[in-house]
Amino acid sequence: MRLTKHLQPTAFVLLLLAAGCARTPAPAPVPAPLPAPAPAPIPPLPAMGGDASFQAFIRDFEVTAIAAGITPQTYNRAVAGIAPVATIQQSIDNQPEFSRPVWSYLDSAVSARRIADAKFMLTRYADLLPAIETRSGVAKEILVAIWGMETDYGASTGGYNLFATLATQAWTGSRQEFARRELLAALKLLQDNNYPVSQMTASWAGAFGQTQFMPTSFFKYATDGDGDGKIDIWTSPADALASSASLLVREGWQTGKPWGYEAKIPALFDAAEADLDAEKPLSAWAAMGIQTASGAALPAGEDSASLYLPAGARGPAFLLFANFRAIMKYNNAASYALAVGLLADRMAGGADLVAGWPRDERTLSRAEREQFQNSLKALGYDPGEADGVLGRKTRAALKAYQKSKGIAADGFPTASLLVTLAGDAGSAASR
Numbered sequence: 001m002r003l004t005k006h007l008q009p010t011a012f013v014l015l016l017l018a019a020g021c022a023r024t025p026a027p028a029p030v031p032a033p034l035p036a037p038a039p040a041p042i043p044p045l046p047a048m049g050g051d052a053s054f055q056a057f058i059r060d061f062e063v064t065a066i067a068a069g070i071t072p073q074t075y076n077r078a079v080a081g082i083a084p085v086a087t088i089q090q091s092i093d094n095q096p097e098f099s100r101p102v103w104s105y106l107d108s109a110v111s112a113r114r115i116a117d118a119k120f121m122l123t124r125y126a127d128l129l130p131a132i133e134t135r136s137g138v139a140k141e142i143l144v145a146i147w148g149m150e151t152d153y154g155a156s157t158g159g160y161n162l163f164a165t166l167a168t169q170a171w172t173g174s175r176q177e178f179a180r181r182e183l184l185a186a187l188k189l190l191q192d193n194n195y196p197v198s199q200m201t202a203s204w205a206g207a208f209g210q211t212q213f214m215p216t217s218f219f220k221y222a223t224d225g226d227g228d229g230k231i232d233i234w235t236s237p238a239d240a241l242a243s244s245a246s247l248l249v250r251e252g253w254q255t256g257k258p259w260g261y262e263a264k265i266p267a268l269f270d271a272a273e274a275d276l277d278a279e280k281p282l283s284a285w286a287a288m289g290i291q292t293a294s295g296a297a298l299p300a301g302e303d304s305a306s307l308y309l310p311a312g313a314r315g316p317a318f319l320l321f322a323n324f325r326a327i328m329k330y331n332n333a334a335s336y337a338l339a340v341g342l343l344a345d346r347m348a349g350g351a352d353l354v355a356g357w358p359r360d361e362r363t364l365s366r367a368e369r370e371q372f373q374n375s376l377k378a379l380g381y382d383p384g385e386a387d388g389v390l391g392r393k394t395r396a397a398l399k400a401y402q403k404s405k406g407i408a409a410d411g412f413p414t415a416s417l418l419v420t421l422a423g424d425a426g427s428a429a430s431r
Contacts (some may be wrong), residue, residue: 012104017115046076049083056169057084057171061183063220068184070103073192082164089173093366097333098389103357109149109339110346118144118347132225134246142323143241144332146330149340150212154237157210157337158203162186166206166215174306181293182206185215200239209233210240220315221247237422244330251329252322259327259341260320262293262353263307270400271313271410276334278393279304285319293354310338312412316355334392375425376401 036138045062048055058079065075121144122129125267129140144153151157166186169179190200202208206215210233213222222231233240261381266289273288281302290307292298298319305319309430318338327337343418346352364372366388373386381397395411400420 013308023421028079029353041322046080047214047278048079048081050323051322054084054167054171055259061167061170061180064180065184065187068188070184070191074187077197078187078190079162079167079369080403081198082161082167084168084171085160085165088165088168088204092173094177094301095333095389097331097335098391099366101357101361102335102338103315104340104363105335106339110164110343113348114148114152114343115205116342117153118148122347125237125241128225129241130247132238132242136242136249136253138245138248138253139344141342142248142259142327143244144329144347145213145340145343146244146342147237147241151210154210154240157212158208159233160202160204162200162202162206162208162215165202166399169206179206181188182215185219186282189215189218192231195234201234202289207242207268210237217247218243223249226383230344243305247330248323248326252324253326257303257323257342258321259323260305260308260318261356263298263317263319264291264293264295264355265289265307265313265317269313271309271408272395272403274307274309274317274410275396277306277397281305282319290317290319308334308412309412309421310335310339311358311361311412313408314358315412316353316357336339364418367411368418371422372398372418375418375421376427379421379428 015206045059048058050058050301062072062075066072073218082088093099096108108276118141127252128315132138132143133140147153162185163186166179169175170183173179186200186206188197190197200208203212207213208215209218213268214235217235218231222233222245223239223242223246224231224239225240226236228236231239231243233243269289281304282298282300283302285307286298286304290298293316308318308320309315310318324337324341328334329338330340331337341354369388369390371391373388374381376394376397377386379401381400382393383397384391386395390413394413398413398417399409399411402411402417405420
């Protein structure tokens, strides 16, 4: 039977109603989106010092800081009242690690007074220091030596406003890229920890606390040494020393190994072999006639070491190991790391150096140090930037020049060598 022919009226109506119910309902109207809330207005910057250029930099850097997650309120707290530090470039130009003869630098860094104070600190913190040494593997004498070198055991942590000194270097000078990175980290340090800005004092370089950390280093290595749930390297020796131990461990410190020791070179030794970047096994140095400072054979073993002549062939020689390079991660100056190692040895009862320093050599002025670099460059060598800092690159260039002249290639700049070098550079220019 076909339903279409014999369908009753009532059934037909019901069928139509059912078909209507099966249809897809019309979509509900979509409400218009609510307008986005207006961003909170950025508060105006507080009053500050400096000229129009410095103030414009502070205004412009706020955009960079906010993009990096710094709130306007934090930024305002940091820059309120700051002004450029006028003496920074002078401090950069006269860093003692690079501007003074190494023996003069060490006379101050490893003085009798500093050794006595180091021994006192070992006694005063007789519970704290061995505990850090046990946890980290870093010798307590090395930690105390760094403490003494950086702030004279907390007595001189720096009197500069952290944000003023970093902003000055970020604004102008040769360290802008570095300082801008550190300034952002310092702002984050303030925002995360809510330190009183007045407490956030620093050295001219922007290093702070009892063991002088740069802001980025703080975020990499800072450690809660006293277990109080916060890290304050300004006022807590435990936090400062534990943080220093953390840095050294992360940078390759080898537990139970020496940083280095004084060595003795034979009379006809080729000084060109002495290079901080040239490591050889102790057996290789022994085969070349290197002995301990007392004239004994070198210790057995295949530990790698580099030979360092900080004052040329006329001064003491040192065999340096991996722990010396770890110390240089704290301050990338060999004379600094040497001072730390020698101070640590002396507070532990070690004797003074056997070999003497060539104290008859005249101290070179900054202009003379720059002349060294310019003369080397004029002769086709690459001493790096002519900045008066006679670092590793300049010494390498000087060694190459000395080799060309058939003289001891020890890389040590002297006043007499400067005369010879300047003469050759002048002759080359006149050809």
